[in-house]
């Protein structure tokens with residue numbers, strides 16, 4: 187399957203009464219997607235199931251955000267993030283994503299779950315977009331992907347430290 | 361195939377098979393065998409397709425049932441993931457998924473928010489966007505509770521902060537004060553101890569001083585008495601001396617009179633002697649004359665002789681008197697000298713007595729002064745002794761209370777230590793709460 191990364195520049199929206207839901211296995215392969223997800227991502231069930239979640243990755247998203255996401259959920263904790271996604275037709279849409287582990291009977295992580303709600307617009311335009319652009323620039327300034335991502339993680343950490351807030355506090359404060 | 365089933369319901373195939381079957385029967389009755397077989401075959405195909413469709417729907421029903429069973433058991437992971445059409449059963453499955461999605465979302469939100477509260481994180485609220493009906497109300501209630509808790513905790517934390525600060529001050533002040541009290545108590549105890557010793561020494565010294573003063577007072581009194589006696593005697597002496605002086609003056613005057621009288625006597629005697637001498641001379645002349653006159657003169661001669669004798673006797677008597685007067689004069693002179701010497705002695709004695717008297721007076725005044733001072737000193741010594749008694753009593757009590765104070769301060773130290781400990785423990789517990 188060739189990866190189509192073309193962008194239309196069209197933004198998609200969903201109802202604030204709706205929640206975009208997906209579940210993944212431990213590797214991030216989609217095990218469940220609700221109708222809202224399929225609609226907005228322009229996917230059908232057969233293409234969604236078992237596909238890696240990066241299926242809807244948008245090229246403007248800094249890698250370090252996903253790194254933080256995985257670090258957090260693999261530690262058994264929840265994370266909130268503003269995420270820009272790419273519908274498979276090349277459209278894009280913003281979500282306020284809440285990603286959490288799902289726990290088994292023994293408290294072990296059996297998979298991951300994400301609920302995305304309609305984000306507030308204002309923080310996206312005033313805070314998130316500039317920060318993501320900055321982090322992306324840091325990442326792209328390195329030849330090596332990994333080095334770039336680490337540099338961006340450091341940059342993000344420094345930003346939070348100088349603001350004297352945790353990532354969670356930061357997300358809820360904007 | 362899948363799209364075929366997702367587009368057409370099995371009921372359509374059954375209906376189609378029924379119609380085809382009926383037509384096939386009709387054709388067979390009419391003797392048209394071949395078309396009847398064909399339609400019959402088509403009807404059979406429709407039935408097979410209907411059966412396949414029904415089996416697919418049955419699978420979904422089974423899946424939904426199994427999902428609801430898991431849901432009933434509280435497993436919110438269950439979903440029917442593969443739903444490919446929009447038949448009523450498929451829509452039912454999607455609705456069932458949505459139902460569980462909402463329940464799942466609510467549980468994840470509520471759990472996370474409450475866990476955050478238990479970690480004293482209050483910004484993590486239940487996100488109510490897209491949350492419908494009762495879920496929304498439940499979420500609102502949880503958020504309101506978190507709000508209230510945050511508010512209370514904030515106030516409580518402020519109060520705790522103040523409390524902590526205050527108790528820290530109080531406890532440290534208490535510790536300092538306790539130490540100071542302890543030190544003070546020890547100092548007081550030591551001071552009272554040495555005061556007691558010194559007081560005892562002072563009492564002894566003041567007793568000694570008093571008896572010394574009493575001795576001095578007695579001696580002074582005696583001295584005073586002697587001085588009074590001496591003074592009295594000196595006065596007496598002075599009086600006598602004055603009397604004696606007066607008498608010597610009188611004696612002197614009398615002696616002068618005597619000397620004048622003796623002088624007069626001497627003059628008179630000299631006159632008598634002159635007269636006697638003259639008489640003798642005359643008698644001598646008369647004798648001579650009588651001798652010349654003879655007998656006639658004899659009688660006269662006898663008288664003249666007699667007169668001569670008498671004159672001689674008078675002259676001798678006069679001489680004798682002069683001798684006596686001289687003797688008297690010599691005696692008077694000696695007496696006068698003696699009187700003068702006596703008078704001088706008396707004057708000297710008087711002067712000496714006067715200076716003694718004034719010395720005595722001074723002595724007396726000084727002694728009286730001493731007596732008064734001694735009396736005062738004695739009174740003071742008595743007062744001191746009395747005070748010392750008081751001091752001794754007070755010091756004893758001070759020492760007792762210093763011991764008490766020392767004990768109390770030790771207790772206080774223990775208590776303030778305990779207080780500090782329990783306040784610390786209390787604050788630690790509080791910090792666990794907030």
Ligand SMILES: Cc1cc2nc3c(=O)[nH]c(=O)nc-3n(C[C@H](O)[C@H](O)[C@H](O)COP(=O)(O)O)c2cc1C
Pocket residue numbers: 208209210214238239240241242243244247249252269270271285286298299300
């Ligand atoms: C439950 C869950 C949901 C996720 N949702 C998204 C998503 O909506 N968009 C996205 O780009 N990545 C999502 N990810 C992260 C992807 O797994 C992946 O890390 C990310 O797309 C970056 O892909 P890349 O490492 O290939 O660049 C999700 C991961 C999990 C576990």
